[in-house]
Amino acid sequence: MLELIKERRSIRSFKEEKLSEEAVKEILRAGLLAPTSKNKKPVEFVVVEDRETLSRLKFCKDKGSNGLDTAPCAIVVIGDAEKSDVWVEDASIATAFMQLQAESMGLGSVWIQMRKRRSCSDDSEKEVRKVLNIPDKYGVLDILALGYKNELKKPYEEDDADFSKVHFESYGRK
Numbered sequence: 001m002l003e004l005i006k007e008r009r010s011i012r013s014f015k016e017e018k019l020s021e022e023a024v025k026e027i028l029r030a031g032l033l034a035p036t037s038k039n040k041k042p043v044e045f046v047v048v049e050d051r052e053t054l055s056r057l058k059f060c061k062d063k064g065s066n067g068l069d070t071a072p073c074a075i076v077v078i079g080d081a082e083k084s085d086v087w088v089e090d091a092s093i094a095t096a097f098m099q100l101q102a103e104s105m106g107l108g109s110v111w112i113q114m115r116k117r118r119s120c121s122d123d124s125e126k127e128v129r130k131v132l133n134i135p136d137k138y139g140v141l142d143i144l145a146l147g148y149k150n151e152l153k154k155p156y157e158e159d160d161a162d163f164s165k166v167h168f169e170s171y172g173r174k
């Protein structure tokens with residue numbers, strides 16, 4: 001598991017090759033099996049492969065969405081705010097699980113934040129809801145851009161784990 005965690009890096013440039021239906025399903029399975037508070041399962045996904053829709057999604061955010069330029073697939077991660085007050089946490093865990101599943105399949109991914117972000121004219125969540133016909137009760141956490149990697153990134157090493165952030169028994173004790 002730690003090897004997989006070290007290998008995962010944000011990939012923002014992808015090859016043209018599409019993902020198979022089964023590959024996308026495997027990644028979704030990881031998200032659907034992630035834990036949720038009180039097991040309420042408020043998280044849902046919108047899979048987008050249409051190039052025009054992908055580029056409309058890119059413009060739902062004013063910067064930091066260039067991963068959508070080449071991604072052949074994106075999973076939009078949404079949460080039913082009426083079902084759970086902690087849908088953000090649940091949706092975050094689901095996204096992280098899907099990133100690790102993608103990595104384990106040799107695929108690249110990047111988390112593109114939408115919640116609390118803006119396009120050049122409006123709130124990013126509102127824009128995404130408009131593009132994808134998502135009902136208002138859903139929050140939009142992020143868009144996970146996915147595909148075969150077209151850039152090489154160095155995996156993390158053991159020493160990159162900064163243990164100065166770890167405190168034992170009480171804050172400040174090393």
Ligand SMILES: Cc1cc2nc3c(=O)[nH]c(=O)nc-3n(C[C@H](O)[C@H](O)[C@H](O)COP(=O)(O)O)c2cc1C
Nearest residue numbers: 008009010011012063064065066067110111112113
């Ligand atoms: C909550 C969150 C929001 C992020 N938002 C974006 C984003 O909007 N665009 C982007 O390209 N990367 C985004 N990232 C990816 C981070 O920039 C990246 O994880 C960080 O720089 C560390 O690099 P690494 O993923 O290669 O380890 C986000 C990551 C997280 C966890």
